[in-house]
Amino acid sequence: MSCTQTILDYGLRSIGIGERLLPRSDFTLCQQFTLIGSGMIWNVYFGLIALAAGFFLAIALALGKGSRHFVLRKLSEWFIFLFRGSPLFIQFFFAYFSFLALKGVSPVFNPFTSAWLGAAVVLFFNTSAYSAEIFHGALKSIPKGDLEAADAYGLAGWHRFRRVTFPTMLRLAWPGYTNEAIFLFHATTLVFFSGFPAWQQRGDALYYAKYFADKTFNPFVPYPILAMYFIMLTLSVIAVYGWIGRRLNRHLPQEARRHFRRLPRLAR
Amino acid sequence: MNKLILTTAALALATGAALAESHGSVVRMGTEGAYAPWNYLDDNGDVAGFERDLGDELCKRAELTCQWVTNDWDSIIPNLVSGNYDTIIAGMSITDERDAVIDFTQPYTPPDPSCYLALSADVDVTSSMIAGQTSTIQAAFVAESGAMLVEFATPEETIGAVRAGEADAVLADCSYLEPIAAEGELVMLERKEMIGGGVGMGLRESDGELKAMFDAAIQSMKDDGSLNALIEKWEVASTF
Amino acid sequence: MLESCADPSGLEGLSWLLCYLTTGKHIAFYASFGTVALLLAITAPLALSFGFAGAAAARSRFLPVSLIGKTYTSIVRGVPDIAFFLFFVIALDQAFEFVRHKVKCPDWPDAIRQGNDFVVCDAAKLPLSSSPQWVHETYGFMLAVLTFAIVFGAFAANVLYGAMKAVPRAQIETAEAYGMSHAQAFWRILVPQMWVYALPGLGNLWMILIKATPLLFLLGVEDIVYWARELGGTKQARFTDFPHGNWLVYYFGALLVFYLFVTWGSEKVLARVMRRLSHGQATAGGEALRRAGA
Incomplete structure (x- = not known):
């Protein structure tokens, strides 16, 4: 079987399109590359969904943590502490367990025991908590002068937030937030590994890498392939975030821009 | 026929002593420890179950000192071939796929449906x-x-x-x-x-001597009925 | 085991629980918390030194060394830690045995790779197959520590590299103006000052390290997750004196509390260290401390 044929058969295998059965014997390198790559669809899906939704919850939580309102502040603090303070591995366990229990309560929760929704929710909460902590730190380090200048211009409430607080916060948080995005994509490998069941042998990249390691009894081929895919993914994340970061800072003078890039941040 | 088997057994036992020397006289038995009644950890955290009893008896008959090790099921074969232990005795069915990578002794249980x-x-x-x-x-x-x-x-x-x-x-x-x-x-x-063959002990393909010793020991347990007794005691499969 | 626990079938309520919680298996579970703590205690400084070496290498003016430093950090940072753990330990083990084999048995007739098998002479085995079980466990533990240190060293290198760059350039220039050599300026000026910039990043890294420990069981170490799974699973009366249903929730709940507690404690300690380091430093934090003191 030619490699093109393999790609046609297995390229979308992880989402249920193409050949129903996985290869059983005579594993070729091409098959390993194709199927592990096909599994990457899930890793990218989980990462994007969680990041996109988590961005907004994170801002809300960061504002909540800095809020003067006692209940709001405590709620945000506890949410952040719970999800930042426990391993994702254990969060997946409890999420799956509670979704199973909730299923008995109402059929609304039926889809939550599937990875596509349930795991996405866990990753969403998880990344929200981590990003919120980064945003909160950035909020606290907004230069006082910026806010005073906003006051002097007569900006208040939503306007002040939209035009001064939010953009500055984002700029300050960006290096840390980039790292969080990288970690989140890496964390997606845990979904089928420990948390949620794989249906019809449709799993993520690690699931297929494990499948091949298990069938060929040789971990030295599939895992490096997986590593290669993830290095590529990480590089793309860095490129995209770097591009956004440069746009956020484009009004700054050259020297100051360079300073932003130097900020030693590693969040999570 | 019986005589032939007995001589191979005797031969295996004789080479056993020599092998035991070279192996530092300890054979490490790899199991999962999470598959009762085949193998599991008892309240003290020691390996127990059908395969513990069987393995200890086999080692006694082959005059080997055995040590029990637990390993995750997923990496149980890679760790065998890279030499972290010498046998797999973990309810592992003999399949063609596995047989291509490691060697199996003769089955010590008939195929379990x-x-x-x-x-x-x-x-x-x-x-x-x-x-x-x-x-x-x-x-x-x-x-x-x-x-x-x-x-x-x-x-x-x-x-x-x-x-x-x-x-x-x-x-x-x-x-x-x-x-x-x-x-x-x-x-x-x-x-x-009916999936898979019987359950056997897995060994490295380069460990022919050790395989012969365990084969002989399993055969001797089959012959005197002690293997069937163990199978019945633990209710792991039908008897031979 | 307690005396009264010899026959658990007649026990009930609290006394049953007491006996249940003191079985050999549970003792091993409690001890595994120590294993995790020990891992953290050894890995943290080791990873820090790997990171320091990586960062110093990346800064080197000698191109190959700088390339090695940069490749190490970017490759290891690019790969999910699970993927790394799943094959790296076996690779590391084989690499060690390969080197020992070459040294100890130079005239071994057989090939090391025989098909799928990796066979070295008995003297080269790590640890020797005749060694007692604890030596094997210690060796496995050391491999796990090394793997963790290599992975987290890459992250630490990234943090330290940034911190070294954040030290104001003028400081180094002044040092050089005083006639210090490159190495002297590095060790006497740069290194003492970089920690305050590195601490937030290193603190975060410590938190990530704590939360990576549930993956220890992948490296063949019997850690808290291994025992929690083993103890929490359904136990039938045939195989234990203490039969029970699926209790995984309680055991994982205990782990959850443990991790939250460690995180809470670490946050407290880090905040304190940061205050200390900020003292007398030319940063916003240092400025705030100065004003508060005045």
Whole structure:
């Protein structure tokens, strides 16, 4: 079987399109590359969904943590502490367990025991908590002068937030937030590994890498392939975030821009 | 015939002493420790079960000192071939795929059929959702049969899935499911599947001498009936 | 085991629980918390030194060394830690045995790779197959520590590299103006000052390290997750004196509390260290401390 044929058969295998059965014997390198790559669809899906939704919850939580309102502040603090303070591995366990229990309560929760929704929710909460902590730190380090200048211009409430607080916060948080995005994509490998069941042998990249390691009894081929895919993914994340970061800072003078890039941040 | 076997056994035992020297006289037995009644950890955290009794007896007959090691099921073969222990004795069915990579002794149990355990007895296994443990022969069988396969990392989770209604039935070794069915709640289906050969001990392909010794020891246990007695004691399979 | 626990079938309620919680298996579970703590205690400084070496290498003016430093950090940071753990330990083990084999048995006739098998002479085995079980366990533990240190060293290198760059350039220039050599300026000026910039990043890294420990069981170490799974699973009366249903929730709940507690404690300690380091430093934090003191 030619490699093109393999790609046609297995390229979308992880989402249920193409050949129903996985290869059983005579594993070729091409098959390993194709199927592990096909599994990457899930890793990218989980990462994007969680990041996109988590961005907004994170801002809300960061504002909540800095809020003067006692209940709001405590709620945000506890949410952040719970999800930042426990391993994702254990969060997946409890999420799956509670979704199973909730299923008995109402059929609304039926889809939550599937990875596509349930795991996405866990990753969403998880990344929200981590990003919120980064945003909160950035909020606290907004230069006082910026806010005073906003006051002097007569900006208040939503306007002040939209035009001064939010953009500055984002700029300050960006290096840390980039790292969080990288970690989140890496964390997606845990979904089928420990948390949620794989249906019809449709799993993520690690699931297929494990499948091949298990069938060929040789971990030295599939895992490096997986590593290669993830290095590529990480590089793309860095490129995209770097591009956004440069746009956020484009009004700054050259020297100051360079300073932003130097900020030693590693969040999570 | 019997005589021939006895001489090979004697020969194996004789080489055993020499081998024991070179092996530093300790053979490390790798098992999973999470698959009762085959192998599990008792309350003290020691390996127990059918294979513990069997392995100790085999080592006694082959005059070897054995040491028990537990290893995760997923990496049990890679760790054998890279030499972290010398045998796998973990309820491992002899399959062609595995045989291509490692060597097996002769089977010490006849093929054990696989059973379905379900919430109700009227589940149609050809068109329903079947739970299985990832990378077992049962999971591969369900994937090919056309039923919906749901894979879990541990056998415990597969049972949990059936209890919670996530899957209609679970396919696993009958010997593993029987004690669970005995508790009520879940029922065993009539249908059984014959998958895989018997269960044997796995060894490195380069360890021919050790394989011969264990083969001879297993044969001697088959001959004097002590193997059947062990199988009956632990209810792991049918007898020879 | 307690005396009264010899026959658990007649026990009930609290006394049953007491006996249950003191079985050999549970003792091993409690001890595994120590294993995790020990891992953290050894890995943290080791990873820090790997990170320091990586960062110093990346800064080197000698191109190959700088390339090695940069490749190490970017490759290891690019790969999910699970993927790394799944094959790296076996690779590391084989690499060690390969080197020992070459040294100890130079005239071994057979090939090391025989098909799928990796066979070295008995003297080269790590640890020797005749060694007692604890030596094997210690060796496995050391491999796990090394793997963790290599992975987290890459992250630490990234943090330290940034911190070294954040030290104001003028400081180094002044040092050089005083006639210090490159190495002297590095060790006497740069290194003492970089910690305050590195601490937030290193603190975060410590938190990530704590939360990576549930993956220890992948490296063949019997850690808290291994025992929690083993103890929490359904136990039938045939195989234990203490039969029970699926208790995984309680055991994982205990782990959850443990991790939250460690995180809470770490946050407290880090905040204190940061205050200390900020003292007398030319940063916003240092400025705030100065004003508060005045």
